[in-house]
Amino acid sequence: PSAAAGADGSAKPKVAAVIKGLDNPFFQAMQNGIEGTAKADGVSATVQAAADIGDTTGQADKLTTLAGQDFSCFVVNPISGTNLVQALAPVGAAGKTIVNIDQPIDATAAKAANLKVATYIGTDNKKAGGKAGDFVTKAVPAGSEVAIIGGIAGDVTSAARIDGFKAAVGSKVKVVQEAAADWKRELALTRATDIMEAHPDVKAFFAANDDMGLGIVKAVQNAGKTGDITVVSVDGNKDALQSVKDGGLSATVAQYPYAVGSLGVQACEVVADGKTLPSNIESPTALVTKDDADTAISKFPQPFEEFDNPLTSLLGK
Amino acid sequence: MTSTTTTDTDLDLVLSAEGITKSFGSVHALRGASISMRRGEVTALIGDNGAGKSTLVRCLSGIHRPDEGSITINGSLVDFHTPLEARNAGVETVQQNLALIEDLSVWQNFFLGRERTRGFGPFRFLDSKAMRSKADEMLGGLAVNVPPVTSKVRRLSGGQRQAVAIARAAGWGSPIVIMDEPTAALGVQETARVEGVIKRLQDSGVAVLLISHNFDQVLRLSQQVWVMRSGTAVAGRRAVDTNGDELVALITGAKAA
Amino acid sequence: MTSTTTTDTDLDLVLSAEGITKSFGSVHALRGASISMRRGEVTALIGDNGAGKSTLVRCLSGIHRPDEGSITINGSLVDFHTPLEARNAGVETVQQNLALIEDLSVWQNFFLGRERTRGFGPFRFLDSKAMRSKADEMLGGLAVNVPPVTSKVRRLSGGQRQAVAIARAAGWGSPIVIMDEPTAALGVQETARVEGVIKRLQDSGVAVLLISHNFDQVLRLSQQVWVMRSGTAVAGRRAVDTNGDELVALITGAKAA
Amino acid sequence: MNTTTTATAPDVQRTTPADVLRDARHLSFWAEHAAPIGLVALIIVFSILSPSFLTLGNISAMLTAAAILVILAVAQSYVITTGGIDLSISATMTFGAICFGLAFSGGLGFWLSALVGVLGAAVIGIVNGLLIASGKVTDFIATLGTLSVATGLALIFSNGRPISVLSPELLQLTTGRIGIVGYPFIIAVVIGIIAWVVMFRTRFGLHVQAVGGSEEAAVANGLSANRVRIAVYLISAVLAGIAALLLVARVGAAEPAINTSYLLNSIAAVVLGGVSLTGGKAKIVGPILGALLLTALSNGLTLLGVSQFYQPLAVGLVVVLAALLTRFQKR
Amino acid sequence: MNTTTTATAPDVQRTTPADVLRDARHLSFWAEHAAPIGLVALIIVFSILSPSFLTLGNISAMLTAAAILVILAVAQSYVITTGGIDLSISATMTFGAICFGLAFSGGLGFWLSALVGVLGAAVIGIVNGLLIASGKVTDFIATLGTLSVATGLALIFSNGRPISVLSPELLQLTTGRIGIVGYPFIIAVVIGIIAWVVMFRTRFGLHVQAVGGSEEAAVANGLSANRVRIAVYLISAVLAGIAALLLVARVGAAEPAINTSYLLNSIAAVVLGGVSLTGGKAKIVGPILGALLLTALSNGLTLLGVSQFYQPLAVGLVVVLAALLTRFQKR
Numbered sequence A: 001p002s003a004a005a006g007a008d009g010s011a012k013p014k015v016a017a018v019i020k021g022l023d024n025p026f027f028q029a030m031q032n033g034i035e036g037t038a039k040a041d042g043v044s045a046t047v048q049a050a051a052d053i054g055d056t057t058g059q060a061d062k063l064t065t066l067a068g069q070d071f072s073c074f075v076v077n078p079i080s081g082t083n084l085v086q087a088l089a090p091v092g093a094a095g096k097t098i099v100n101i102d103q104p105i106d107a108t109a110a111k112a113a114n115l116k117v118a119t120y121i122g123t124d125n126k127k128a129g130g131k132a133g134d135f136v137t138k139a140v141p142a143g144s145e146v147a148i149i150g151g152i153a154g155d156v157t158s159a160a161r162i163d164g165f166k167a168a169v170g171s172k173v174k175v176v177q178e179a180a181a182d183w184k185r186e187l188a189l190t191r192a193t194d195i196m197e198a199h200p201d202v203k204a205f206f207a208a209n210d211d212m213g214l215g216i217v218k219a220v221q222n223a224g225k226t227g228d229i230t231v232v233s234v235d236g237n238k239d240a241l242q243s244v245k246d247g248g249l250s251a252t253v254a255q256y257p258y259a260v261g262s263l264g265v266q267a268c269e270v271v272a273d274g275k276t277l278p279s280n281i282e283s284p285t286a287l288v289t290k291d292d293a294d295t296a297i298s299k300f301p302q303p304f305e306e307f308d309n310p311l312t313s314l315l316g317k
Numbered sequence B, C: 001m002t003s004t005t006t007t008d009t010d011l012d013l014v015l016s017a018e019g020i021t022k023s024f025g026s027v028h029a030l031r032g033a034s035i036s037m038r039r040g041e042v043t044a045l046i047g048d049n050g051a052g053k054s055t056l057v058r059c060l061s062g063i064h065r066p067d068e069g070s071i072t073i074n075g076s077l078v079d080f081h082t083p084l085e086a087r088n089a090g091v092e093t094v095q096q097n098l099a100l101i102e103d104l105s106v107w108q109n110f111f112l113g114r115e116r117t118r119g120f121g122p123f124r125f126l127d128s129k130a131m132r133s134k135a136d137e138m139l140g141g142l143a144v145n146v147p148p149v150t151s152k153v154r155r156l157s158g159g160q161r162q163a164v165a166i167a168r169a170a171g172w173g174s175p176i177v178i179m180d181e182p183t184a185a186l187g188v189q190e191t192a193r194v195e196g197v198i199k200r201l202q203d204s205g206v207a208v209l210l211i212s213h214n215f216d217q218v219l220r221l222s223q224q225v226w227v228m229r230s231g232t233a234v235a236g237r238r239a240v241d242t243n244g245d246e247l248v249a250l251i252t253g254a255k256a257a
Numbered sequence D, E: 001m002n003t004t005t006t007a008t009a010p011d012v013q014r015t016t017p018a019d020v021l022r023d024a025r026h027l028s029f030w031a032e033h034a035a036p037i038g039l040v041a042l043i044i045v046f047s048i049l050s051p052s053f054l055t056l057g058n059i060s061a062m063l064t065a066a067a068i069l070v071i072l073a074v075a076q077s078y079v080i081t082t083g084g085i086d087l088s089i090s091a092t093m094t095f096g097a098i099c100f101g102l103a104f105s106g107g108l109g110f111w112l113s114a115l116v117g118v119l120g121a122a123v124i125g126i127v128n129g130l131l132i133a134s135g136k137v138t139d140f141i142a143t144l145g146t147l148s149v150a151t152g153l154a155l156i157f158s159n160g161r162p163i164s165v166l167s168p169e170l171l172q173l174t175t176g177r178i179g180i181v182g183y184p185f186i187i188a189v190v191i192g193i194i195a196w197v198v199m200f201r202t203r204f205g206l207h208v209q210a211v212g213g214s215e216e217a218a219v220a221n222g223l224s225a226n227r228v229r230i231a232v233y234l235i236s237a238v239l240a241g242i243a244a245l246l247l248v249a250r251v252g253a254a255e256p257a258i259n260t261s262y263l264l265n266s267i268a269a270v271v272l273g274g275v276s277l278t279g280g281k282a283k284i285v286g287p288i289l290g291a292l293l294l295t296a297l298s299n300g301l302t303l304l305g306v307s308q309f310y311q312p313l314a315v316g317l318v319v320v321l322a323a324l325l326t327r328f329q330k331r
């Protein structure tokens, strides 16, 4: 039960959101989703973000700072499964709503800390990687050489996406190399160039985010192999969609961060209305290829395919 | 050379400093010091540690700007903002710490701040050949035993360094050369060489200001002695009119000037 | 004191160094130098710049380890690996650069490396009160005009620093005190004070090794003079048997020992 | 010219009370106290701008958040006092966290695992010390190298994945508190007090300052500069290891990611605390206040809802301003 | 004891050819040449282990990839020669890239935008110079502060988003080549040559070395140390601005992301190149070779498919080894 939930059910939640680093367009879209929806629905919302993708304690500190204020609903996108658990403990203890988006909170850790999460909204990063894997297996002949470029070595999201990709491709293609490019476009370019030297027959690249995907596209262009090499990445940022349209990226797995943020705010509203949330809300993911790139761009940042939003009915809209 | 008193109207006066004061925070290093130097003479400046000798020298050579007081060179008032201005006005100085740069070669140190260049417009390059041969000549002319001008100062012994610093100051034909304790750390042979240089400078009409704690040296080389105490020049004496005991008494304040 | 030659079997011999060599890369600073010191005497060590005096001092005080050669103190061979070992063997040194730490106070510098502590086991804390009063006493006993022992060395003038360094070396009752050019940068008054300290040390039976470029001082204070040239001690003289001219000749090599 | 100027008393070195007063009116007074002054200024500004800033809850949150940085600032302060710098400090913390996590998942139990974590960090410290003291490698480069090495080792050992650590002791560490002060900050303060006593009341501390002041003079006085240097880098690493435990407790997992911001912030805290990078001048309270200042800055900016983009700008400006103040410090 | 040891010739300062030979057998020879020796060693090792390493294509790729780091290493080398350090170099590059990107999207055209980018970077350099020369702030802290400030400004100006830049000139810059050598590396080499000539053949270069050798002596000889320092930080920033253009050309977009690795690598390259962080000893070729070494190391490790986890370890070990070599350098 939310602290701010009024008897008449018309109470508005006061939303605090803590998300990952804003140095990545993905999370900026998420912020826009939160702020845009909050504004449209007349809800007050504050968004704070970690300094960068490695700033686990900084993110926890920010959450702790906000926890002391009179917010009724906390939307959190933790950098890792556990880094916000301790900071959330007092929030949970005060009976405030916790909505977990994007990166799931580690279930065991949450249990140990006696933490109840109202709902989880998000895309399975593993599933997103899987979609990319399925695409690659179809796009290149069986047994082709494939390379993977991940984010900062040791990053959780990157690992999940890569695991999903690997599981999907199985033994249908040969993963010849896995390199880290720190989420950076320039470094991905260098790595991809090097990999193409070492493995001239490489037929496809998978990148753990769009920025690196665009770097690989550039490397492929420089090598004059545009069209010969399939490049897939995950995120669905505007630049990436444009590149898909222009024939650079072969495909991107759009995760609709805007929708994720928007759903987070709506979930808070549902709780404030005194209604119960489903424990798991899946936000859409979709593979965008050249065919649907135009639609995706025109709908951006909203999902380009209709999806079943369970919260719409709960909110009575 | 035979007159025993100096007068302010002396035509031979090349440099005179009047009422120079200089403070560093709460430390009053100079409290109105006045000295003068005459053409073709060696003028000595003596005084206890911390009396302000080096600070006065630094004012004369443009490293510090005096808080008050005036400096006159060849009859015209000067006001140095940088060491370069002092150099251009004809004041060369051998600082107490020599002011050599260890990682540069002898010739680079020689010409530091007045390098010769070739070319024109923005394309001016160092004329190292000319500078090397000129430096060689300047050191050679002083007949001091130094290694090739291309070797780094770091490889030079203390005596050799002192020689380079002195040759540098002496080699530009400047009318005024100041030497701050040039022989403090030197051995007998090196000291004798430096004294030779000072005599030769004097003979060629240069006014030399010599700071030294060695009274024998002072009385042997100089014609005029200024005694400093607590930031002022408490006494001026012609060298022929004084002796070591009087100088000690003046320095310690046992005797008023 | 009236004997004019030293002999190896002398019972008064407190320190003797035999055939010390020391090289830094290709620089052979010492090439087999041998000197000795006697109880209650001031032994002087002279020589030109770079002759190896300071290097020899550093070998005797444990800063350098000689490449070859032996050092005997009170009849027993010693081999110092660190300055601490030399100190414990009774050798105190005033280094040419004073070895004071500017950011520490006078009493902290005084007791550096031999601090007094209170408490027991792992809980030993500095006994600053005891150290302060002892330092005050040691400085006061030498009757040198120094500021409170709690002031930082950075605030001291050159002469005051020299006084602290000398008082520190003199204050521990060590039988051997080495002073490397203790008056090089000092004025008349300060020099007189330091010479007083040296005489007092000598009177209390301490063997003092004095390095100096000032022959008057050397002949005035010392009983034995060692002359170094190019890394060896080329001659030893009783002070009463020699004079400035001979020393100059020995230093320059004009006269073989 | 032959007339005598009467010599004034030779009080060149004496400072009168009037001088002291004038100094205080000058900037050097502010410079010595950049951290406390800055902290008070920030507290005033933020408590005017945000009513939540000075609530007990927020103060408690700030103190807990500051604990790790306080410990790292104390560690860095020891190194900087000797004139060195420890660029590997945050990588060492990461490495210690991974060692702790691995030992714990290996079933060693909390206390033994904590020991493994601290020892793991200590190894990096000893390598730093040996490289710098015996290897005569510049501090900057040696710790830059071990930064890379420790990062690599943390990744290799953990296989690049976070290691969840769920232990009641760890939970206790995060949630326990005395009054409004959480255990992490209490630990940090205890470390600060011990560090202060060691620095200013023991022989070792005096030797640290002496080596920083002048290595040559310290050696000539019978100290072993090498031993002091090795000890200092070891202390820095051990404290980083202790900080690693707090880090794991806070985020609930040992993660191989490097926290570069901790490195730069630990140095900034020390400098804000009035310690000069040239060494020789020890301070412990200053760096701790510097760490609190940086934490309060980030906390206040978050409370005010200042965008993430403006936060580095604000931190940079504060560092530069504080440094401009510190330059008026008396030597 | 009265017997005389015959005095040997006073050749204490003379070095004989035999000494030189002995020195070469000693480590100091290797130390002076850590970068070329390391580079040759790496090339040998990698070309044995990987057949692709010495192919024309890979060499060309390596040179192009090295261009940015080469320029930054040259920039850092100027600063380090004066005894300073520029921690803001990579943040300045990022800021320059964003300025360029914004100007270009604003329709200023390539050349004018490039000018805006370089000028934007130059502003940071001037601030660094003024803080350090006139403000007397320690180089380390001043540039740490501007690192934060430049990062913040880049995020604010770009609103945290990459700015796509599609211009034919930029495309030409990435794809153009003479033989196997791409334009970026040619630009880097031209900059290196100019930097060498300026450093070793002009008054300004001599003054840079003099200020690094001894600021006090330089000033006593009539140089303005302040002016030299400001110039050096300005040069560093302008070169970072030029590197920013190559960076944008390379990825086709100006990104506000912070490139800490460029900062650390630029310093590592300079140190590998045999320059001491204490200043006074200028080198240009060494740092360039150091940059090539680091690029070759990363390229070779990728070619060999060495796990990403082992890469920081390898880089760290190379840096430490090279530093251990450099310590045997003659002064």
Ligand SMILES: Nc1ncnc2c1ncn2[C@@H]1O[C@H](COP(=O)(O)OP(=O)(O)OP(=O)(O)O)[C@@H](O)[C@H]1O
Pocket: B024, B027, B028, B029, B047, B048, B049, B050, B051, B052, B053, B054, B055, B056, B096, C157, C158, C185, C187, D012, D013
């Ligand atoms: N840059 C400075 N900052 C502060 N105090 C200074 C500075 N330079 C000199 N002083 C102080 O000014 C006084 C005079 O110093 P100065 O160096 O002129 O003495 P000196 O006569 O040359 O002594 P010495 O014979 O030891 O060389 C001393 O008390 C010294 O500490």
Ligand SMILES: Nc1ncnc2c1ncn2[C@@H]1O[C@H](COP(=O)(O)OP(=O)(O)OP(=O)(O)O)[C@@H](O)[C@H]1O
Pocket: B157, B158, B185, C024, C027, C028, C029, C047, C048, C049, C050, C051, C052, C053, C054, C055, C056, C096, E012, E013
């Ligand atoms: N640490 C060192 N490294 C290299 N060379 C050194 C070192 N110490 C001394 N030398 C060299 O050894 C020689 C002897 O130096 P030393 O300092 O012993 O001379 P000195 O007799 O004390 O001279 P001075 O009268 O100038 O003090 C000199 O050539 C000097 O350059």
Ligand SMILES: [Mg+2]
Pocket: B053, B054, B055, B096, B180
């Ligand atoms: Mg002086």
Ligand SMILES: [Mg+2]
Pocket: C053, C054, C055, C096, C180
């Ligand atoms: Mg000596």
